[in-house]
């Protein structure tokens with residue numbers, strides 16, 4: 001398992017034992033105050049928007065074009081730390097990843 005630390009919409013930190021191979025979104029959407037992920041991971045809704053801590057941003061694969069387009073339409077977009085959690089696959093290297101559920105997600 002890979003540990004993720006998620007700050008939910010109420011500002012509470014929740015630890016998640018994430019399954020590698022699934023996306024971050026698939027691992028955190030079951031939390032009570034987490035992402036909605038309306039499109040189910042098709043990169044077409046941006047309701048899985050999260051903020052990633054700066055030290056972790058540089059360790060993640062770069063945003064693809066579709067992800068950039070979706071995030072650009074988000075009012076909460078922060079170029080330094082916004083990601084769509086459905087576009088990040090959990091790997092062992094992400095153990096300890098900290099993220100914050102974005103307000104509108």
Ligand code: FES
Nearest residue numbers: 041043046048086
């Ligand atoms: S779940 Fe819709 S864009 Fe990620």
